[in-house]
Amino acid sequence: MAECHPVGFQWVMEAKARGATVIHVDPRFTRTSAMADLHVPLRAGSDIAFLGGLVNYVLSHELDFREYVVAYTNAPAILREDYRDTEDLDGLFSGYDPRRRHYDTTSWQYDDGWDETLRHPRCVYQVLRRHFARYTPDLVADTCGVPSELFERVARAVTENSGRERTTAFCYSVGWTQHTVGVQYIRTASILQTLLGNIGRPGGGILALRGHASIQGSTDIPTLFNLLPGYLPMPLAAEHQDLDSFVAARAGKPGLWGNMRSYVVSLLKAYWGDAATAANDFCFDYLPRLTGDHGTYATVVNQLDGECKGYFLVGENPAVGSANAKLQRLGLANLDWLVVRDLQLIESATFWQDGPEVATGELRPEEIGTEVFFLPAAAHTEKDGTFTNTQRLLQWHHKAVEPPGDARSDLWFFYHLGRIVRARLAGSGDERDRPVLDLTWDYPTDGPLAEPSADAVLREVNGRRTNGVGPASLLSSYTELRDDGSTACGAWIYCGVYAGGTNHAASRRPGREQSWVAPGWGWAWPANRRILYNRASADPAGRPWSERKRYVWWDAAASRWTGADVPDCEPTKPPGYQPPPGARAQDALAGTAPFIMQTDGRAWLFAPSGLADGPLPAHYEPAESPVDNPLYRQQANPVRERYDRRHNRLSPPGGAVFPYVFTTYRLTEHHTAGGMSRSLPYLAELQPEMFCEVSPALAAERGLAHLGWATIVSARAAIEARVLVTDRIPPLRVRGRTVHQVGLPYHWGPNGLSTGDAANELVSVVLDPNVHIQEAKAATCDIRPGRRPRGPALLDLVADYRRRAGIEEDPRE
Amino acid sequence: MSRPGGHGSGRGERAVVPAAEPRSYYGRPILKEPAWAVPDVPVYLFAGGMAGVSATMAAMADATQRPGLAAAGRYVAAGGAAVGVAALVHDLGRPERFLAMLRVFKPTSPLSVGSWILAPFTGLTVAAAGAELTGRLPRLGRAAGVAAAGLGPAMATYTAVLLADTAIPAWHEAYPELPFVFAGSALASAAGAALLAAAPAEHGPVRRLAVLGAGMELAAGRRMERRTGLVGEPYRTGRAGALLRAGRVLTAAGAGLAAAGRLSRRRAGLAAAVSGAALLAGGLATRFGILAAGTASARDPRYVVVPQRARLAERGLGDPAAR
Amino acid sequence: MSNRLSGPLPDPAGDAGYPDGHPPRVGFFTDTSVCIGCKACEVACKQWNGVPDDGLDLLGMSYDNTGALGANTWRHVAFVEQPAASPDGGMRWLMSSDVCKHCTHAACLDVCPTGSLFRTELGTVVVQDDICNGCGYCVPACPYGVIERREGDGRAFKCTLCYDRTGAGMAPACAQACPTESIQFGPLDELRERAQLRVEELHQRGVPQARLYGHDPADGVGGDGAFFLLLDEPEVYGLPPDPVVTTKDLPAMWRHAAAAAVTVAGAVLASFLGRRR
């Protein structure tokens, strides 16, 4: 966190100054470890075993916050008799179809019945106990390489700091997510935090430290193929013929998703305005439909297979930043046209000239058909807009300077592109042009560049009453959204950011002038609520669990919820409220239900639905691992997404040829694929060259010299890097043998002031089945002294390695 | 990786000050090396010193009716001063940068004081030499010569303060002896120049000057190296050590020859020439050596850490954790 | 007089001739125990002061690739990897942001012949690059090896304590950028009190290695305007353990030089006495 969120880390330092214990779990000793009270080095890719060990520690010592667990989680729920656990099936759950490598989730559903004593053998609590029983300290040591004394120190620290009087927080980022089991990493932490009663309470929770300055914003109002704004799903081609079928699964059901129809209709009204009427299903048919996986990696495969012909790269540098960079470049080289909008001439725009494949002779510039358009982009300092940060806080930024030369904001680009396309289509009678022609595309522009007003966009996102005009018509909360077309809202979760005609994202009240929750700084979705599910900070009767941890509570006298934050429930819904028969949405949730996005208002220790790879987390080895799975016969996540094709082969488990684990990561001094840092002298000089980090033991084993060169080889590629020999990446004892890890920052590429090979040449495309994220954090390699070969000889080296590892590469593909 | 905070500069000479191998930041220097260019600055030290003594000597020669020696002294003084200024300007890059020295007079800056000595001294010696050369304005020439003679000794010694008034251990710790080393060296160099420039008939005082100067330089130098212990190590080792040893041998030989030259009447001319050359070479070697020693002592953090640690230890202040 | 050159000097600005009522002396307390090595200070300094980059050079000194303070690096973050002192093994990673000390008795300023280096009304030490003639005297004079001549330019450069910002009541760029308040800027007296409390707190928390450096007005330079809390011996961070301003000995130096000068005169005189040959 100190490395990659240094400004956010100031709050960790403040907590530390107030006596908080900071524990850092990371294969490497980083700048964060340097500030931590305890650093726990573990094998990359083994955290489910580690966290599972903590869950087992809590359950086997009965250290869970029992009242909280019984009242606020699905621990008492009884599961179906035909549910089978990884315990029964040696690493698989019931419902697995080996042919389609896919789970049927029927057997994961609840059975009837409820046992608040948590004794019923089929209740979630007991299933959990059995499932995690084998995650013992010894197993943690054997799997993660964490000595059991060290593990128990962590276990004690976490459990002793949780309960009524105290809370523990977890912070994670892509060290946890970039795995073929990434989502299950987070699930394990959620189970632990829920058992300990650390969710919805001050000082608790699981903080996802996000990436690019507004990556949170770009999931809220998504750049993701399978989501619409506000986490509404993208309709599917077959299933969702009309609005009713689209919302059927949720509309009217208990919980806030019960209002899904209002959210969707308001969104459609924002898109298509007056054209969207009840008569035409509010233009629901204008929405595109999903026919399958259109994630970035699936798209790369489509490019390689010639199905994807044109591509926009807006603020992304896959030729360096995405897994298996060669695959990325070969995909881009197989397009008809490519538009790159960036601050710099990045590798993704110049790969056709001087990319690695040109050096190896795999590509010849004159034979590449892709027409590349490079359009300089304006940076955040050169335009107005919002950042949504890691804690869901929208913060407005004002333009400081005009963009230089031809540089334009992305808003400018897309608005004017849309304007021109619409002008071209004007008067067309073709039905398929209606969605474009009917769009509300009326943003005011100003200045010599005709810059569209970002403020107007934020107002559209906030939403308004369609009959009204001016500030008064702006909505102040998502509770005001209607499904009859009387409201338009660009993203229901952002509704209220512009309440009363004020841009609350621009609020800047200093901390000393307001309460410790600081609601006057920026605006947090939803409803400027700073802690989600904060109803859980009070007991079922609405009293704070403890004075020390009071946050929001039921004020019986005023008969409403009050406290330091906006309560995450209807302010006047008494704790004793029981839903009347036929109640819908939030009204169908009892006054004791904090987790209002769930149909049962409870935190899910066991997830009957929503996950592709199991209702509970289980430790699987990374797709590439030097060891066998210590827990189950099932080696890796059975439903991981694989692309077993040319240039993307994986090495077999227990590899003799690729004996070492490598992991990739960031340095404070650089940013991601480097377009924003390798090109700046003041940053480039701070980490001037690509390097790898190895332990003195590995250096001795492989004859690597400090500051000398090393060549790192995976089943895909070989790269070279300068060597830093350091104790910060210690070897570990796993499965009775020493496992060495090689650390690789992934910031470098051929362009810019500071250049070097890209770590992503080595990384394979193998993905988490829930969110399609690449496994960039754990794979296998070999490392040898000296620089890599140049030209075609580089391919021979890698081919030779593959041959020795018995990996088939079919040249005909 | 090289263990930072562990053993920095690994060369294990026995420290005179008892201390474990000192720790350092990757063995990197703590101080910056003197920014003064070589050969400019050592040449300036040499020429300035020689010029200073020559001016005084010229006045004495004049007063004792040794016209040849007087003339030689005046030319050497003027030439030396001119070379000194030239070297300084070259080091600074631009002439006006030398004039900037005369913006202010700062007693705390030996360079400022020195500039205020060098500037008039140069003027006076050039005037005196000019009068000598042209035969014009003899009285003014003589007056200038006398005035220059007054500044001469200062010219010969202030440069020692210039070096000593720095954080460079080898220079600063040597401040009691350094002026005498420079003075002796200047005397010997001036004598050497005179032996070459003046007629043997007038060499009597010059030979005595050579012997006195050499004796002074060698004695003071010996005492300096003895007293400064570890900090003086650069004077004994490496390139600096070699230069200084060469300087000593040449100076001693030059002085010896000069003294001997007095006895053998016949070979006087040749002997004088050889000893003169030896003395000048010795003077140059000494100045280059002392500059090199300063650079070497700035480069190795031991010369900063060990003595300062010892100082702290005497005051009973060490690592608080150790207390 | 002695306090002009060394020893405690409560008010350097006053000593430099600023009238009473000049602003209080400001400086830095750099608490390295909370430094996360983000180098924001280094970058902010270069950005604000337009300092050129120091060249792209992988040094292999942990994550330090700028190496030392100099003409082109006015804030320098040192990185030291070492085994932890704690019984249960592990390691320590020290990070420390170094800067010009703005000494009470600044050798660089004392020896500067042109008056280019001067003492500001805030008690800080600043180079005026329009006056500096590149003589280089300040360079070997600095007991901390801070100031340096810039390649190609020839003039000397170092931290100005953001004279242009502090003069306007703003915090220096490096302090402003520091996320963890490792760099604390303010009136020196307040900083010294705060530092004393911090070091005691750390000792209570079982960090006996914590010690202040450059805070003591009685030290060899009369105390630093920019002082530090360190977790190991100063030399481990590349700092001199007990620096002394060289001009402390200047009077003695002149005395010896004078004696030597007299000896020169005497020697010349003596050599002209005696028989005429």
Ligand SMILES: Nc1nc2c(c(=O)[nH]1)N[C@H]1C(S)=C(S)[C@@H](COP(=O)(O)OP(=O)(O)OC[C@H]3O[C@@H](n4cnc5c(=O)[nH]c(N)nc54)[C@H](O)[C@@H]3O)O[C@H]1N2
């Ligand atoms: N300075 C800087 N800041 C950034 C960025 C940047 O490039 N530079 N990028 C931004 C972006 S886009 C993002 S997504 C965030 C990412 O922020 P982080 O996730 O903090 O970044 P990483 O360094 O990729 O990964 C963090 C750590 O995960 C460790 N790790 C690797 N494998 C494992 C594992 O299996 N288990 C555990 N427990 N740890 C593991 C690595 O050693 C590394 O130290 O940072 C953001 N902030």
Ligand SMILES: Nc1nc2c(c(=O)[nH]1)N[C@H]1C(S)=C(S)[C@@H](COP(=O)(O)OP(=O)(O)OC[C@H]3O[C@@H](n4cnc5c(=O)[nH]c(N)nc54)[C@H](O)[C@@H]3O)O[C@H]1N2
């Ligand atoms: N091996 C490995 N691979 C990884 C990761 C890892 O940890 N290991 N991390 C992954 C993660 S979390 C991420 S987020 C990705 C990041 O990978 P990328 O997003 O591909 O890399 P960036 O360098 O962040 O690309 C962002 C580009 O946007 C440009 N830019 C900045 N501002 C603007 C703007 O306002 N408009 C436009 N149009 N362009 C702009 C920048 O110049 C930069 O070139 O890398 C992923 N890949």
Ligand code: SF4
């Ligand atoms: S770069 Fe921006 S987002 Fe990243 S830590 Fe610094 S301030 Fe925060």
Ligand code: SF4
């Ligand atoms: S640290 Fe050096 S440069 Fe800075 S004021 Fe002191 S003597 Fe001058």
Ligand code: SF4
């Ligand atoms: S280099 Fe410039 S600042 Fe340094 S002493 Fe010479 S004139 Fe003064």
Ligand code: SF4
């Ligand atoms: S005070 Fe200003 S000049 Fe000095 S280091 Fe900080 S930013 Fe640089």
Ligand code: SF4
């Ligand atoms: S900005 Fe602060 S925390 Fe970052 S390196 Fe500099 S002193 Fe350390």
Ligand SMILES: [Mo]
């Ligand atoms: Mo990211």
